[in-house]
Amino acid sequence: MESVIIILAGILVMIATYLFLSRNLIRIILGSALLSHAVHLLLMAMGGLKKGGPPLLGEELKTYTDALPQALILTAIVINFAVTAIFLVLAYRTYQKTGTDNLNALRGFKDE
């Protein structure tokens, strides 16, 4: 299962990278969302999958799955939301100001 999830995450990274390299702002934001999904899956797989019960004490279980990756992912999910929000707002403001969402058209000053 772990290997399958890692390969799945890798393919998601591949798609995210392709989206990153495009010229469209929205595609880039979608790419960042996909990348975070991939990272969550990777973190999850690193802790071992289905190696025991949910990390809740007092459930009469002998073993628990690794709780640390879960805590990490929980943090990451929320931070990701904030990042996506900032990205979106930036894109929106950029479009409002410049009238384009094409990165090539957004290239700034000559000497930049």
Add this chain to the structure above:
Amino acid sequence: MLTINLAIFIPFLAAIFIPFINNRFKQTHIGWFILVVPVVLFIALLRFIPTIARGETYINSSQWIPSYGIEFTTYLDGLSMIFGLLITGIGSLVILYSIYYLSTKESLTHFYIYLLLFMGAMLGVIFSDNLMALYVFWELTSISSFLLIAFWYHRKQSRYGAKKSLLITVSGGFAMLASFIMIYAMTGTLSIREIASSIDSISDHALFIPALILLLIGAFTKSAQFPFHIWLPDAMEAPTPVSAYLHSATMVKAGIYLVARFTPIFGGGDLWFWLVSGVGIITLFVGSFFAVKQTDLKALLAYSTVSQLGMIMSMLGFGSAALHAGYSPKSVVYTQAVFAALFHLVNHSTFKGALFMVIGIIDLQMGTRDIRRLGGLISLMPVSFTIAMIGSFSMAGLPPFNGFLSKEMFFTSALNVSNLDIFSLNTWGTLFSVIAWGASVFTFVYCMIIVFKTFFGEYKGRHHENKQFEPPIGMLISPIILGLFVVGIFFFPNLVGKYLIYPALGHIFPSMTLQLDAYSITAWHGFNTELMMTIAIVLVGGFLYLTLHRWRGVYRLFPETRSFDAVYNHSLSGMEKGSAKLTKLYMTGFLRDYLVYIYLFLVAVTGGVFIYTGAFSFDLSQDSPVSSYEWIFVVIILTAGFAILFAKSRLTAILLNGVIGFSIAFFFVLFRAPDLALTQTIIETVTTVLFLLCFYFLPEWKKESSPPSSKITNMLISVAVGLIFIVIGLSVNSGNLFEQVSLFFEDADELAGGNNIVNAILGDFRAFDTMLEVVVLFIGGIGVYSILKLKKWKGEENIEGD
């Protein structure tokens, strides 16, 4: 009692309060308040003179960066005493002078903050015992000098001069830092005193020579020695008080201080001797030779400062021969050279300070300092004339002024060096006396130019009825005091010699017992060679001055285009152009290009390491089994992912992204992570809402218009990145080195009072992370809020430029 540690920080502390004082007392010139600082420090230092003259030292130490052995140790001995008195004494006079020189319309707070910054830094340089502290203060003097030169920053020349001085002195300081590090590597200590005592063990070290050379580069750049002297004339764009203070009396003497301080450490070898005295004597000649050519009085003084600094430097070089010879009655002659150097250092500060101030007065009153437009001022400004004459004649080496004494001593030491039989001096030594004499002839010529071209001849300015030419008396006080010193030192030289210079000498030659009797200064030695040289200087110099217009053409042999200035300008513009070209080569302004660099680097480096070390391993034995519905979700995620690439409308793409998110939430359920599943579900919902909201305002999804070739490149790069990711992930997964750490958290109930381990980690074990995460989230929220709400920002339209 005022400790020296504190003395260094008083100017810095005072600088902090300047703006408050300025706001409170708007009517008064703020300089009056500042004046208190150097005067108090000067008096405080004066109280140390009797004990210092007995050869005592004061050491104050406090911890600064204890883990690196960097202590803030100050050290007051005879040598730093001279400099300390110069800094505070001349500082007081200059500030008094500046009160009249700068009107309240100038940004005085800036000026005095920079000046106090400089004063504190300079005191730090001379009192620091620790090399690193010395370095920091050293660079601080460069920076404050930069700020002061650029005080009238609206002038192009000021900015040019400031940049030039900063570049040259700071790069010299950098060389000095390298030298300090080498010294540390050799001796294992950063304290100058300890280094001086352990010097015998390092003179054979491989780093000894590089450290010596780099140290001298630092000293030469700061003291404007040839060929680094080019920054000093351009630094004259600073206000005149600054020129008088930094660029003649104190900062440029920091290099002299450094050489004097390190003479017991590096001196004694032939390399040190030849470099210090050779560079010094060349600087002496070049400075005085080119000073004659100048028409701007301040530039003339700048070149003359260069030349005088060279003279002091060469005398320090001569003196280092004493360390080679060891203590003997013969070597006393060479220690006298150092004595003369320090004596001239004091004398130079007095007469050059006076000259600068007088020229500042002329500049202010006449509106020009070009000697071609000046003349006949003697009847208009008799007091200024007297001071200028005292200063110039002293600089020229005429009695009855202090310059005469030190110049005679300089000739004595130069003649003595010729008699030396070490360092192959018996063949080349005579050159020193010849060059010294020749340079002094030119010195005489430019001194005459200052006096006669400015004050005699015909008045060329416009005639004003009832115009007050002589400045207010307050402005004249400082140059008068300095002028009195010039004359006074001539008549009582041994007062200075005994109480200031002789104590310093003991710290430059710590291994020798020096008799005070050998260092008495007398004006009259009988008709010896030195006096003959002076008489010849007056005759030849007078002749050259009178025939100046005939031989001026000589300077055409040295065109501006081949000077060191031109080298500096060319290399600077060359570097600017080169770096601009290099930057333009890869900074294209396209996000895609930068991402491509990052990805290629990632693939090349991590992929390369993987191939090189053969770290890839693939082990399925630890994997848990895959059930059929898990396969279904894998397929769903993959399909959705690829479909995003081909999505025709952006709504489809968002929904597909949502599909992936919810499928991952399902995975979290399967992987026994209920908290994650809950969070993921809700976040996915909110994110989708967010996307939809934004898309309401964003343009329709356009078809990707990139050319097919770049599409293929993108594809290759993304496949490579994905593969690297997979390879790393699989290798790490199969090479599981550690047991899972979550066993540690099994006592969550006892430690944190909760059964949910994930929440116990978030809320208790790693609560600090969670707290910071909340802060980050909040910052993100504020970011979004301010991007959206604060768009009508002041001047935004101008920035956007449309």
Add this chain to the structure above:
Amino acid sequence: MKETNDVILHMVTKVVVFIILTLAIYLFIAGHNQPGGGFISGLVLSSAFVLLYLSFDVETVNSGLPLNFVVVAAVGVFLSVTTGFLAIFNGKSFLTHTFTSKTFPLIGKTEMGTVTLFEAGVSLAVVGVVVTIILGISEDV
């Protein structure tokens, strides 16, 4: 803008919001021993608010619920940071939580600790930020 007939939506929202709020409070309290916790309850709470804002318009909600969500977020951050300092006054290191368990009638054995305050701060911060972001974008026409 054209008047739309959202009676059903309004009615459903009025009921559902309270269910969601209850769920959020449940998740918050359960978080200690069961799945749940500050983040999730914060997110659920904010989804309740978002639903309110979606079905009614911003002005209507604001008149009934005069909350500045930036302030809510700030209060949350402040709360979670200050609970960290409580431990310092106790002579322990920053963010060390203390807890006691008591048995109340009706409710049974209950654990109480400063971690609840900390989680409340987290929760408020999440609500504040999420609603601020969404409101910010939707108001900006």
